[in-house]
Amino acid sequence: MTERSIIFFDIDGTLLNHEKKLPPSTKEAIFKLKELGHEVAIATGRAPFMYQELRKELAIDTFVSYNGQYVVVNGEVLYTNPLKTSSLEKLTEFALHNEHPVVYMDHEDMKANVPEHHYINESIGTLKINQIPTHDPHYYKERALYQSLLFCRVGEEKQYEQQFDDFDFIRWHPFSVDILPKGGSKAKGIEAIVEKLGFSKKNQYAFGDGLNDIEMLSSVTNSVAMGNGEEEVKRAAKYVTKSVEDDGILHGLQMVGLL
Template identity: 65%
Template structure:
């Protein structure tokens, strides 16, 4: 995913899917896909409860439903060119899926947490929850990367604004919350920068002394 952006900016090293897919100098360093059987069972359970699911791999993301307001509402907040994913309910079959999105309101993910023990469920939007391999996180992905590079986490900087960024901001030595972040995210950060729409990343880099 983000192929055009990566090529435009010549990004050869990155951590994606909340830490489940890591590329270093153009080569895959680490991948941690969702369990296929568990994902198939989750999909069937979600269909029974009228909860849409989106499947994400390193190439694309697809939805198991043609259109749903919850998907449109949450995806549109990402503001990075995403639109409602195309319909392909069988996309997860025969592919390694690194992250799924379950669309339901707060609290409705509780039965999934009870039933699907191989997954973690982390809410990032009022209508959407990340579905990740158990124990997978942005923090774990960063830890894997810096171990390979020989970096100390005290020298690592991270920016975040969502509930799925909390563990990452706590792990790194320099956690910066965006001005638009939820209060619980700001509370765990070392610093708070401006809103993302107000050049918050630029301001944050200046704030921590990486730019002058």
């Protein structure tokens, strides 16, 4: 048997195909990794409540949520990095002036600062989670929030980037941008997990396809970009596998010698 390793998988466009389905070859590969004694984890921009069923299906209880801001190991919260409330309040005021909706997200739920907006419905609808945020404009005042969503057209986020130094902005949909604590990333969340579990750099692997995976793929020693990923993402990775639609996870695991 090869040495025990830890493998982090992004969800959308990596574990799940573009129909938000888990390819049979991917599921089989995940359980084969477990049989071989490897640790399997998820690293996603999604909220924990957005992929409970997937974690259950794959028997995974170690994960990085919100692009690194909410990290769980073996079912226990290990690390959190919430947004700065005062800065989020100022951003909300600016967004309202621009008629750009904002959604606030903690580890259990998400709430919008407007009753309804087609940008929210269309972008979150692509995740196929059967959940749209309900209205609560004061949700950010009462709890720790680990990510927010700003809804605006491509390019309009530039004015926010210039004004709000406490946040990073990462676009994931033509109508939506992730708002993260400055410097927060999947790589930071992974760092906390591997330190806790004691995996050496050579026994760390990561698979991803999106712009929010770039720092993860750049920092994890054995990084694999999906064939369906953007060119910038592929350049950040050590390896490039086939598309998620073409058994990309299985092929990539075979390519790096884990299967």
